[in-house]
Amino acid sequence: MTLFDLALKNVRRNLKNYGLYIGSTIFSIIIYFTFVTLRYSEDINALAESSQRISSIMNASAFVLMIFVAIFIAYSNSFFMKKRKKEIALYSLMGVRKRSIGWMLFFENMVIGLLSLLVGVALGFLLSQLFLSILLKLMGLEIAMGFAFSLSAVIHTMIVFLIIFFITSLQGYRVIYRFKLVELFHAEKKGEELPRARYFSSIIGVFTLVGAYWLALQDITSSEAWRVLGIATPLVIIGLTVLGSYLLFRSVLVYFLQVLKKRKSFAWKGLNVMTLSQLLYRIRVNARTLTIIATLSATTITAGGAVFGLYYNAEKYVQTNTPFTFMWEGEEQTIDSDVVTFDETIYSKSVRVTYGDREMEYTLLNSTTFVKLAEQLGWENIQEPAEGQVFSIDPFFDERWSTRIDSIQLQNDHYSVAALYTEPVFNVSTMGGNAFILTDQHYDEIATEEQEFQAVQVQDYRNQLELSQELSSKTENFSSAVENYRNTIETSGSTLFVGSFLGLVFLVATGSIIYFKTITEAEEDKAKYAVLHKIGVSKKEMKRSIRHQVGMIFIAPLALGLLHGGVALLAFSELLQVNLWVPILLWMFAYTFIYIIYYFATARSFKQTVLKRL
Structure with a gap:
């Protein structure tokens, strides 16, 4: 059996474990391929000047997506490498050369990458027409687009992701050389010290977040703080928010959990004491992960809410500046009196x-x-x-x-x-x-x-484009609510399209990261739950403990991300002097709904991992 055959066998055997990783990667490839397809689309390039700006937005978004997906794939791959270090050590103990093991891991990752790439491009091609229809609908355009295959888009996408998968495959190749044999055997058992509540850090964390929120909500025209900090103020706000989030998870959350642990009426109910101990034990590593997830969630919520808010209020902006459907300088023109x-x-x-x-x-x-x-x-x-x-x-x-x-x-x-x-x-x-x-x-x-x-x-001013164009050619100093609405909805609709799909990718990535992290910890908890089963703890109690553990890991960054995003969007609405509460709440609800789906999927996988042998 060759190394490549062994790699294929390992992929088939671990396909279930890699399922969400492959699914998330495929989804990212579909979105990237869609953006690239739109970039090379002759129909899009043939649209008006406002749509040409959309092409620039698509290109910039595709670049951002490429960088983010590369980081996500590398981050996800590191989780699976940790999970398989014991298997790698067994190969080495059996006498397989390090170079051979490295090539096997390289082939495995490349096979998974190629599989994801082929499926992603195929689905992207089939769904590109749907995504294009969504874009045109958001832009308010009634244009029949052809179903065309773009070879340039396929080549572009394949080159980008082949480079990404090649780099992450090298990451797997180097695992056997970076660790000693004993470290590989005990990789999954390597834990963190039980953290202690640091009151000073907790106080700093709370005051840091309060300071960031206070600074974000200040009136930029009259605030002394904004005057002193100048253009560096947004960077200061972001820095304080990230630092405050980390300290909140690292110290404030630890303090809160320890307070609960000391309350006997709560701690000694069911498996609460074990649940709290498990969360406290892993809090040092989780603090970094939760900070990243909360920051990504806040970014997604803020950007998506702002874009959706602008799209939601597009007609209001038009009616404010163009209250009459048509206005021009000069004499009257003949218009059908019925309309x-x-x-x-x-x-x-x-x-x-x-x-x-x-x-x-x-x-x-x-x-x-x-x-x-x-x-x-x-x-x-x-x-x-x-x-x-x-x-x-x-x-x-x-x-x-x-x-x-x-x-x-x-x-x-x-x-x-x-x-x-x-x-x-x-x-x-x-x-x-x-x-x-x-x-x-x-x-x-x-x-x-x-x-x-x-x-x-x-009447029905949105559908009077032909009349608007006719009057525009006959009059001077002409203004049209029809044209203004069309231009506004095209720009805000395309931005909403890009923002929504990038937000979905960010959401999928953050949900996947929590999933990978939680399932990795579930493998470590198998023995503990087996002991609990032997001493008579019911599966109902164990499932309840699992729901609480997974729920904390999901709820904490989600709640903080919603809080960060809410403050940022409140500051944004105050700056623009518009009411964005309806679109903000709708966007937050949609984000939370998808996030909850990830929670149930993760909790279910955790239960299956630790309870399937009991």
């Missing part, structure tokens, strides 16, 4: 207003026009300016860095600004963002040339 719900001719004047050392151009509207437009847009409690007053419209006003105008001078007359509206009553790109509302009499007294504009509302 028109409102049309109005607007007359305005332009003036330059100086306040302080700044001079800006403003649009002037009379109060009659203002009231008519505001009523059409559904404004409530609409008022008109009194004698000597004006109303100000500034859709870009932000009290954090904008200066509010209290009075203005127009052609030697002074007016007090009685009210400020931060929503426009016209399309910003056509008539400008800033405006003053005057009484009809004061408006007529302004000796400035008057301009004529047309404002039109139509």
Whole structure:
């Protein structure tokens, strides 16, 4: 039997153990192949200019995914190497040369990699049309895409992953040379010292996280801390968060578990004392792993929640800046009256207003026009300016860095600004963002040339692209809610597509890492559960202990990741001054749901590993 035959036999024998690893790798390959396929897709490249930006997003995302998958595969491979060190030692004890053992491990990993690559590319090819349909749906495009096979995408994907698998195979080849024979035999028995609660570290961990959250939620325009730290502030927040997470798992969690262990009413109930001891015994190693998982979870939740929030509010952004479906400068145009719900001719004047050392151009509207437009847009409690007053419209006003105008001078007359509206009553790109509302009499007294504009509302504005293009070719200074919505939904939809699939890969990777870690520990616990069985402990109690152990490993990083992500998204929504709670909660629910599925799969495998021989 050749080394390659032996490697194939080992792969078949260990296929069940490698199942989740292979499945996670295949999923990563499918996503990467999808991105590369979209990159080489002629249909995507033939889209409009906004879709060309999507190609850049796909390329950048594919690179990030490649780096992350390489780290994940190397990390996962190290777990399986530890699990098989005893087997490797037996080969060496039987007289097999180190070089032969190294080549066998190399062949095994390459076989697993090639198997994953072939299945991943095949499934990626079959699913690429589905993923492309999802992308076009998110972008709001009604385009029939052809089902084409991209040889360039296949070659690109195979080269990238063959390099990754070759490097990880070398990692397996070197195992036999890096450890002594006795170390290989006792690799699975090598444990960690029982950690003791460090009160000082616990206090530092809590204050570090509180400091990171406080800094993240500060107003960047007025915060003294942000002014002192400058552009380094985000890095400081990330550093404090990672350090606080590590100390939380390393010290705070240890302290919490030891407090529970000292409570006799809890500790001596069932197998709780054993469960707590097991968690405390492994906490030193788990602290590093849990910190990585919590950080990855927070990153996924933050990025995904922010992208989903922008997509969720896309129409709101369009309606804010483009309240009327169409607006242009000039005379009326012939439009089918069956689709028109409102049309109005607007007359305005332009003036330059100086306040302080700044001079800006403003649009002037009379109060009659203002009231008519505001009523059409559904404004409530609409008022008109009194004698000597004006109303100000500034859709870009932000009290954090904008200066509010209290009075203005127009052609030697002074007016007090009685009210400020931060929503426009016209399309910003056509008539400008800033405006003053005057009484009809004061408006007529302004000796400035008057301009004529047309404002039109139509039914089902999203599907009026043809009408929008027709009006655009006939008019000047044209703005369209149809075009704005199309551009916004294309950009945010493609970003949501990329963010969602990258988030899924991150989630699969983090869930797999916990799975590998937990199942490795399950192998070490077989003897302990066998002893418990012999002294009469029921399987029901042992299963309960397993659920609690696995649950702690899953719940701790998930809860902290959700907390990190929630604070980050809260800061993001405050920065943009938008309400993102609905999309944030939906995204967190989806993430938690998939994460729970991994918990049940891991707990089930743990039970099968330690209880199948009892």
